[in-house]
Amino acid sequence: MKPSAPNLPMRQRLRQGRDRLATALITAGGIGVIAAVMGIAVFLVVEVMPLFWPAQSPGVGLETLWLPQDLAGLEAPAYRWQPTLGDDGGPLFSLTPLAWGTLEAAAWSLVIAVPLALGAAAHSALFMPRRLRARLRPTLELMEALPGVVIGFVAGLVLAPWLERHLGLALALLLLLPPGLLLAGGLWRQLPARLQQRLPLGWAALWLMPWLVMTWLLAHWLGPRLESLWFGGDLRSWLEITLGLDYANRNAVIVGMAMGFAVVPSIYALAEDALSGVPRSLAEGAQALGATRWQTLWRVMLPAASPGVLSAVMIGAGRAVGETMIVLMASGNTALMTANPLDGLRSLAASIAIELPEAAPGGTHYRLLLLAALLLFAFTFLVNTLAEVVRTRLRRRYRRLGGPS
Amino acid sequence: MTRVHRSPFWAALLILAVLFAGPAAAKHRSGTLDTVGSDTMAGLMLRWGERLARQHPGMRVQLQASGSASAPPALTAGTTLLGPMSRPMTEAEHQAFVDRYGYPPREVVVARDALVVVVHRHNPLPSLSRPQLDAIFSETYRCGAAGGIVRWASLGLERPAGRIVLHGRNAVSGTHGLFRREALCGGRFRPSVSEHPGSAAVVAAVAEDPQAIGYAGLNHLTPSVRPVPLRDAEGVRRAPVPAAVRRGDYPLARDLRLYVNLPPGESLPAAERAFIELVLSAEGQAIVEELGFVSLPEAVLSRQRRQLGFEPR
Numbered sequence: 176m177k178p179s180a181p182n183l184p185m186r187q188r189l190r191q192g193r194d195r196l197a198t199a200l201i202t203a204g205g206i207g208v209i210a211a212v213m214g215i216a217v218f219l220v221v222e223v224m225p226l227f228w229p230a231q232s233p234g235v236g237l238e239t240l241w242l243p244q245d246l247a248g249l250e251a252p253a254y255r256w257q258p259t260l261g262d263d264g265g266p267l268f269s270l271t272p273l274a275w276g277t278l279e280a281a282a283w284s285l286v287i288a289v290p291l292a293l294g295a296a297a298h299s300a301l302f303m304p305r306r307l308r309a310r311l312r313p314t315l316e317l318m319e320a321l322p323g324v325v326i327g328f329v330a331g332l333v334l335a336p337w338l339e340r341h342l343g344l345a346l347a348l349l350l351l352l353p354p355g356l357l358l359a360g361g362l363w364r365q366l367p368a369r370l371q372q373r374l375p376l377g378w379a380a381l382w383l384m385p386w387l388v389m390t391w392l393l394a395h396w397l398g399p400r401l402e403s404l405w406f407g408g409d410l411r412s413w414l415e416i417t418l419g420l421d422y423a424n425r426n427a428v429i430v431g432m433a434m435g436f437a438v439v440p441s442i443y444a445l446a447e448d449a450l451s452g453v454p455r456s457l458a459e460g461a462q463a464l465g466a467t468r469w470q471t472l473w474r475v476m477l478p479a480a481s482p483g484v485l486s487a488v489m490i491g492a493g494r495a496v497g498e499t500m501i502v503l504m505a506s507g508n509t510a511l512m513t514a515n516p517l518d519g520l521r522s523l524a525a526s527i528a529i530e531l532p533e534a535a536p537g538g539t540h541y542r543l544l545l546l547a548a549l550l551l552f553a554f555t556f557l558v559n560t561l562a563e564v565v566r567t568r569l570r571r572r573y574r575r576l577g578g579p580s
Numbered sequence: 581m582t583r584v585h586r587s588p589f590w591a592a593l594l595i596l597a598v599l600f601a602g603p604a605a606a607k608h609r610s611g612t613l614d615t616v617g618s619d620t621m622a623g624l625m626l627r628w629g630e631r632l633a634r635q636h637p638g639m640r641v642q643l644q645a646s647g648s649a650s651a652p653p654a655l656t657a658g659t660t661l662l663g664p665m666s667r668p669m670t671e672a673e674h675q676a677f678v679d680r681y682g683y684p685p686r687e688v689v690v691a692r693d694a695l696v697v698v699v700h701r702h703n704p705l706p707s708l709s710r711p712q713l714d715a716i717f718s719e720t721y722r723c724g725a726a727g728g729i730v731r732w733a734s735l736g737l738e739r740p741a742g743r744i745v746l747h748g749r750n751a752v753s754g755t756h757g758l759f760r761r762e763a764l765c766g767g768r769f770r771p772s773v774s775e776h777p778g779s780a781a782v783v784a785a786v787a788e789d790p791q792a793i794g795y796a797g798l799n800h801l802t803p804s805v806r807p808v809p810l811r812d813a814e815g816v817r818r819a820p821v822p823a824a825v826r827r828g829d830y831p832l833a834r835d836l837r838l839y840v841n842l843p844p845g846e847s848l849p850a851a852e853r854a855f856i857e858l859v860l861s862a863e864g865q866a867i868v869e870e871l872g873f874v875s876l877p878e879a880v881l882s883r884q885r886r887q888l889g890f891e892p893r
Binding site for chain 1: 719721741742752768772775777
């Protein structure tokens with residue numbers, strides 16, 4: 176039926192009108208969103224431009240922003256972010272330690288989040304019964320709904336002091352957990368088949384629970400003993416004296432744990448989509464040829480879904496780079512340039528949150544913070560776009576392999 | 581009837597109105613007092629405002645607490661007659677006001693505040709001199725130290741072992757600026773000083789860590805940390821107790837001020853007058869103590885009352 180047919184029944188015309196209205200609204204919304212994003216980018220660029228006119232902001236240039244500077248009282252050139260030095264000497268604006276801190280925080284959060292999220296995604300896409308999987312998803316989404324402030328608060332005020340007091344325990348856990356889990360898997364295989372069948376494969380995680388509790392208790396017993404045996408009773412001093420590593424109470428690893436927690440759900444969701452989207456025929460074919468589940472996962476599913484998994488990790492990285500409150504509250508905000516994961520850091524986003532409200536609009540400090548915002552914007556925009564491109568190509572590949580979704 | 585407007589015409593009209601209304605409203609004044617300035621003093625201004633409203637129903641004090649730096653522009657533009665500040669005006673701010681009005685702003689000291697250097701409650705550190713403090717927190721050593729102090733052992737302590745872990749306020753806060761000016765002699769902080777969004781957060785962080793040291797506003801002191809006495813230029817130990825701060829003996833103290841736009845020879849409009857009278861009274865100073873700041877000695881109070889014409893000279 177043509178939309179302009181003269182004597183359509185009233186109801187149909189009404190419905191058509193409604194459809195058209197909805198389409199118009201959605202289009203307008205879409206255009207609005209794009210315009211807003213472009214508008215933000217244009218605003219940032221316009222506000223940042225004057226930084227690079229020498230007359231407008233003396234002492235600011237690519238060298239001072241990114242290269243180490245000679246400073247009074249220091250032997251070697253160094254990077255310093257001290258935006259309110261004031262009276263004499265002038266402020267020091269080096270964006271390098273902030274960019275470094277941002278990347279360091281993101282890297283540690285990925286180190287912690289990627290194995291967890293991908294492991295969970297692989298397990299739930301391949302081994303879990305559909306019903307359990309349907310439960311797991313909302314739970315992880317709930318994790319994502321947790322505000323960053325809350326995670327940061329818990330990390331900074333609960334996790335950081337706890338870890339500081341229990342460094343020995345943490346070390347023991349780090350040593351015991353991987354072999355403990357492997358042992359649990361090995362023992363499971365040794366169990367009589369009758370017992371194995373009573374716990375369906377999807378629920379195998381239950382078998383791990385007592386193991387985890389036991390590992391924890393063992394670590395509790397072992398931690399202090401290890402500390403006194405190997406490290407003279409104080410791991411923190413040992414680290415400092417023997418390895419020259421400072422232990423800051425709020426450090427990159429704490430930030431990584433907290434932000435890893437926040438990033439897990441996004442990586443999990445996308446990776447699980449990619450894995451469960453692999454056409455079933457592939458997995459079934461592999462198993463029909465005699466491949467074990469593990470071989471199917473490792474040789475067939477993961478390679479097939481790898482672009483999707485990669486884009487999941489990239490989305491996670493984008494989120495970690497832009498995340499503000501967790502880094503702000505869990506990092507100590509020290510603008511340092513060290514590779515020591517036990518030292519503090521300061522990220523671009525946290526600097527913006529702390530300093531922008533107090534920076535005089537139009538001043539050099541203000542424009543530099545907007546430059547930081549522009550950098551973050553460009554980075555996340557790039558990463559997200561790239562991830563989206565990869566995902567689109569993956570979808571096309573699945574369609575080629577047969578299988579609808 | 582004391583809302584302050586921008587244009588001189590309205591200001592003149594209002595002053596007239598206040599003058600006429602003055603005698604009749606001596607008992608119950610009403611109106612809104614707009615103030616712009618320090619966030620450190622926000623609590624004080626709020627409590628003084630409440631007390632004023634209780635004494636004079638219908639009178640309200642509004643505070644836009646966006647930081648000390650916001651007071652001078654507002655005073656100069658004439659949007660407010662009262663500007664609370666936790667630091668003295670800079671030369672430039674002062675000059676801008678004089679250029680506009682031809683007379684300097686009147687400065688009223690209303691309370692005293694101090695910065696305390698805090699360590700973990702089990703830390704036995706007996707005291708610190710200014711050069712030591714500088715050597716701990718800065719990397720420029722402008723106060724005369726020979727080199728940096730990064731370990732507790734360098735301060736002659738066996739316990740706590742290891743490095744000194746530094747905590748402080750974020751770079752845009754007045755506390756940070758004051759500490760840098762007074763304790764670092766204007767030098768540069770080490771980049772390893774953790775920057776916290778508030779004094780309470782600094783205190784909480786120091787309370788957790790036996791190796792930590794930090795600085796915070798006196799009113800944020802809790803039993804979970806120990807304030808370290810500071811040695812003054814003569815080497816006398818000065819603990820940050822209210823009496824020492826009041827006398828001006830404690831090295832890291834500052835005055836909290838109200839800047840008032842008051843032409844010489846004129847008296848204050850009624851609402852402003854009522855407010856400052858309250859602030860400089862025993863009642864107002866009791867509120868200062870309640871909030872953890874340090875009240876002023878009676879001599880300073882009565883001298884300021886005389887200067888403002890509240891008391892016969």
